Amino acid sequence: MRLTLEQVRHVAGLARLKLGPEEEQRYQQQLSAILEAMEKLRELDTESVEPTSHSTLSGFLWREDLSRQSLEVEKALANAPEKVGTAFSVPKIIE
Amino acid sequence: MQLFELSMLELASKLASGEVSSVEATRACLRRVAEVDGKVKAFLHVDEKGALAAAEASDARRKGGKPAGPLDGVPVGLKDIFLTEGLPTTCGSRILEGFVAPYDGTVVRLLKEAGLPIVGKLNQDEFAMGSSTEASGFFPTRNPYDLSRTPGGSSGGSAAAVAAGEVFGALGTDTGGSIRQPAALTNLVGLKPTYGRVSRYGVIAFASSLDQVGPLCRTVADAAALLQVIARHDPLDSTSAQLPSPDYLAGLEGGVAGLTLGLPREYFVEGMDQEVERAVRAAAEELRRLGAKVVDTSLPHTRYALATYYLIAPAEASSNLARYDGIRYGLRAADAKGLRELYALTRERGFGPEVKRRIMLGTYALSAGYYEAYYLKAQKVRTLIRRDFEQAFKQVDAIISPTSPVAAFKLGEKVDDPLAMYLMDVFTLPCNLAGLPGMSLPCGFTASGLPIGLQVLGRPYDEARVLRVGRAFEREHDFAKRRPPL
Amino acid sequence: MSASDFQPVIGLEVHAQLLTRSKIFCSCSTEFGAPxxxxxxxxxxxxxxxxxxxxxxxxxMAVLTGLALGCEIQRRSVWSRKNYFYPDLPKGYQITQYDQPICEQGRLLIDGEGGERAIRIRRVHMEEDAGKSVHDPVRGISLVDLNRAGVPLLEIVSEPDLRSPEEAAEYMRSLRDLLVYLGVNDGNLEEGSLRCDANVSVMPKGSAQLGTRTELKNLNSYRFLQKAIELEIARQVLVLESGGKVEQETRLFDAERGETRSMRSKEEAHDYRYFPEPDLPPLVLDEGLVEAQAKALPELPRAKLERFRTQYGLPAYDAKLLTSERPLADYFEAVAAGYRDYKKLSNWFLGELLRLLKEQPTPIAALKIGPGHFAALLSSVDRGEISAGAGKEVLAEMFRTGAAPQTVIAERGLAQVSDQSAIEALVDEVLAKNPSEAEKYRAGKRQVFGFFVGQVMKAMKGKANPQVVNELLRKKLGG
Structure with missing residues (x-):
């Protein structure tokens, strides 16, 4: 196994996913198998290769510093599951 | 031939001559949806009212002698990944169930401005992660050529709807093959333009450096015409190409005489379907007969593309999908005790297994201690893959290959084996890693009547030549005229 | 070992909201105070x-600030995503600059304990602000407001070059003044448009090995900044003296309780999973932009201070106060163009003008006193046309109404009588009325001189030029 159960739990925590015990084991297996396949990349010497993080071949796009009418607040809140006044409501942050 | 079977451009000429109205064409689509979508299950949402209102407006413009463009009045469908103001937009995910988009994405605005009625929103793999539409949070879509099989994915709903005659064309997105592979499996033309050619604003992000919008149509000319509507610079997308788009229809009939086409030897691999290989080699012969010079070419890092892709795409996705937290929109676990649980339960319930798998994989690849070994390594190999193409395109004008290693597979066949499913993208995803334009077009059928796709890849921003190669092949055959036995 | 055996080592991370009209990545207004x-x-x-x-x-603004801090301006910088979950972070990541920021390796000169010190600046980078959460403990909920989400920030990170809490506060003041000078930040710590975190460690004096540092948050005034660092140094020294180890952690300053306390949570250690932001290509600066900012660079506070000392011959104290705010300095120079006794002018600024501004807070730009009027008023005092006391009254009126000094003097009848003959007549009259006092004076009782001055001034209703009165009295009394 490439991944321990602890690692699976740690990653799930970082990603804010709650996994049941069965799911943890399934992901441990599947992710380990996938990572195993990814090991193939180690064959390549990339010491002097620059990474490619963007596909864009085009120039940089700017926006001028002009402020304009924002979205109407009703629309901004229309999909909110819970709100108080015009604020989004969440369970208290500091526990 | 029935009205719903026409190509977009055939319909456009009938609309122009007044032989058919947009309302009639739209009603034909709606009737067809009512007739077959119970079996095909391509639609997540049908917007009958909106489509008919747009069709009426189109007919009024036409009557006034002022059509908005060549495709004014031609009804189309949209993958549910596009934000459409006032309509549900779920991206195939339960986490966005009930979400109504408060704005139109750029391509949606462009379609509306060009007068194309939008019949509805089409099914897809959740957040575009999948190759069969089985990862939809709602239901799988079926292949109109064989309802027990997948139409491919992730734009499977878009492909199935066009193939089944429910819409005349559709837009999909392609991150690793999600337009081309379903097009190949449903006897359609599917084009992924160069990265940056079409705006991503208002397209729900899967992997931002790979995602690109493109058309799924019945003919190459339709794909060219639909691309014409959406390919333009967008000041709302910093990665949008600041280049004018050529007239994609103008050179379409130019043929392949004098062009050099490359057959990459790495794309004909052990274990690929023999019928697929035969059909693609036959297509290459055909193109040679039509005047192209067909040569062997090599893309040596092809075998690393899959691993590269399945590190980069999940890494970007793990970040892109962090916004689905149950606070501002979408599903919320109302019973959660405390904030921490709100996140965990909302995301646990809202995301399906494939999405969670990729979020986990991507989070891991970016996490402390693994970034260099996985994410950064993949970005470096990506450079090597791009260089392969740059080298190849010094010798050839376009590359031809199979689109998918197999024809449409059975629903359920690969759902429990993520790696086998990932292999479905093996020929399509290098093109995304390199940001190049790629197209799939019909090149035959298996003995059991399943469509086979031919892939054409081009240089950056060279969609026109990709289309021209495809058209040269298409006009020699009647594949595009075939319709599924629904 | 005792506290005096330890050397504090302090570095500051300052977040400054930029004074743009719109947010960093969208066109929403940055205006403060909307619902x-x-x-x-x-x-x-x-x-x-x-x-x-x-x-x-x-x-x-980032380039301008970088130039003012003497940074290397990077012609290519990269945007990154910093991933973490928080309700006021709507995308689940912050777009920031990480391993390739726009400005690197600068310095800020401050007045340290042993004179001027150059505090090295490690980096300056751009990023987006998060929204705001307001906590409602009664209902057990937090309310999220995203008006601030996407407001542009500059993060300015110093090297750990600061050696005392006072120095840290002085650095913060100098940096604030600089940013306000540049017009990129409003300098308002209370409203949070300028925020500060401090990295603090201690090491035995003479050691070259840095101690383990803690990060202090919530330092939203100079006083809190200084206090929190003092407390943290004392805490760390105590830990070390009792044989313990300082743990690397984030600590929150609690002003009410006067302590710093650990923010350690049960959650896994921070792992922000930075990676290059795919939605924004690397930022490549054109030379034109950099050159334009170099041209736009104003005279900086310290250079101005130096110039005020040499050009106007002012003491360092005066020069520093006068140059603390660019509008005040500019106003001083405008008045100085019409009035040559610079030290006296400085006294009027630091005394009367600052008092008036304190009584009724007014931005210098909205000041009603024209620089020419200010200069004319002081000239009137110098010429003896009005007394210094009356001058203050006139200035206060000018501050309120913007009237010319001559108008105020005339309206209020504040002009002094310097006319020799008119005063002489009165002096004669007073002497004639008080012959015995005059005798006493002549006999050597010099104290009665004041009595005569008082009598004359009283007769003149206080408007006689005291100098003239003195001279005439001395002449008439003889001796």
Missing amino acids: PNHHTCPVCLGLPGVLPVLNRRVVE
Whole structure:
């Protein structure tokens, strides 16, 4: 196994996913198998290769510093599951 | 031939001559949806009212002698990944169930401005992660050529709807093959333009450096015409190409005489379907007969593309999908005790297994201690893959290959084996890693009547030549005229 | 070992909101004080499908600040995503600059304990601000307002070059003054448009090995900054003296309790999973932009201070106060163009003008006193046309109404009588009325001189020029 159960739990925590015990084991297996396949990349010497993080071949796009009418607040809140006044409501942050 | 079977451009000429109205064409689509979508299950949402209102407006413009463009009045469908103001937009995910988009994405605005009625929103793999539409949070879509099989994915709903005659064309997105592979499996033309050619604003992000919008149509000319509507610079997308788009229809009939086409030897691999290989080699012969010079070419890092892709795409996705937290929109676990649980339960319930798998994989690849070994390594190999193409395109004008290693597979066949499913993208995803334009077009059928796709890849921003190669092949055959036995 | 055996080592991370009209990646207003979520749009709400487009002004301000701090301006810098979950972070990541910031390796000169010190600046980078959460403990909920989400920030990170809490506060003041000078920040710590975190460690004096540092948050005034660092140094020294180890952690300053306390939570250690932001290509600066900012660079506070000392011959104390705010300095120079006794002018500024400004807070730009009027008033005092006391009264009136000094003097009848003959007549009269006092004076009782001055002034209703009165009295009394 490439991944321990602890690692699976740690990653799930970082990603804010709650996994049941069965799911943890399934992901441990599947992710380990996938990572195993990814090991193939180690064959390549990339010491002097620059990474490619963007596909864009085009120039940089700017926006001028002009402020304009924002979205109407009703629309901004229309999909909110819970709100108080015009604020989004969440369970208290500091526990 | 029935009205719903026409190509977009055939319909456009009938609309122009007044032989058919947009309302009639739209009603034909709606009737067809009512007739077959119970079996095909391509639609997540049908917007009958909106489509008919747009069709009426189109007919009024036409009557006034002022059509908005060549495709004014031609009804189309949209993958549910596009934000459409006032309509549900779920991206195939339960986490966005009930979400109504408060704005139109750029391509949606462009379609509306060009007068194309939008019949509805089409099914897809959740957040575009999948190759069969089985990862939809709602239901799988079926292949109109064989309802027990997948139409491919992730734009499977878009492909199935066009193939089944429910819409005349559709837009999909392609991150690793999600337009081309379903097009190949449903006897359609599917084009992924160069990265940056079409705006991503208002397209729900899967992997931002790979995602690109493109058309799924019945003919190459339709794909060219639909691309014409959406390919333009967008000041709302910093990665949008600041280049004018050529007239994609103008050179379409130019043929392949004098062009050099490359057959990459790495794309004909052990274990690929023999019928697929035969059909693609036959297509290459055909193109040679039509005047192209067909040569062997090599893309040596092809075998690393899959691993590269399945590190980069999940890494970007793990970040892109962090916004689905149950606070501002979408599903919320109302019973959660405390904030921490709100996140965990909302995301646990809202995301399906494939999405969670990729979020986990991507989070891991970016996490402390693994970034260099996985994410950064993949970005470096990506450079090597791009260089392969740059080298190849010094010798050839376009590359031809199979689109998918197999024809449409059975629903359920690969759902429990993520790696086998990932292999479905093996020929399509290098093109995304390199940001190049790629197209799939019909090149035959298996003995059991399943469509086979031919892939054409081009240089950056060279969609026109990709289309021209495809058209040269298409006009020699009647594949595009075939319709599924629904 | 005792506290005096330890050397504190301090570095500051300062977040400054930039004074742009619109947010960094969308066109929403940055204006402060709107009701919750009224300055939001799909982009800063983090709706599905949105993309960032960079505000050019933000880059200009970053370059200007970098130049003022003597940084190397990077012609290519990279945007990154910093991933973490928090309700006021709508996308689940912050767009920031990480391993390739726009400015590197600068310095800020401050008045340290042993004179002028150059504090090295490690980096300056651009990023987006988060929204705000307000906690309602009664209902057990927090309310999220995203008006601030996407407001542009500059993060300015110093090297750990500061050696005392006082120095840290002085650095913060100097940096604030600089940013305000540049017009990129409003300098308001209380409203949070300038925020500060401190990295603090201690090491035995003479050691070259840095101690383990802690990060202090919530230092929203100079006083808190200084206090929190003092407390933290004392805490760390205590830990070390009792044989313990300082743990690397984030600590929150609690002003009410006067302590710093650990923010350690049960959650896994921070792992922000930075990676290059795919939605924004690397930022490549054109030389034109950098050159334009170099041209726009104003005279900086310290250079101005130096010039005030040499050009106007002012003491360092005066020069520092006068140059603390660019508008005040500019105003001083405008008045000085018409009035040559600079030290006296400085006294009037630091005494009367600052008092008036304190009584009725007014931005210098909105000051009603024309520089020419100010200069004319002081000249009147010098010429003896009015007394210094009356001059203050006139200045106060000018401050209120903007009237010319001559008008105020005339309206209020404040002009002094310097006319020799009119005063002489009165002096004669007073002497004639008080012959015995005159005798006493002549006999050597010099104290009665004041009595005569008083009598004359009384007769003149206080408007006689005291100098003239003195001279005449001395002449008439003889001796």
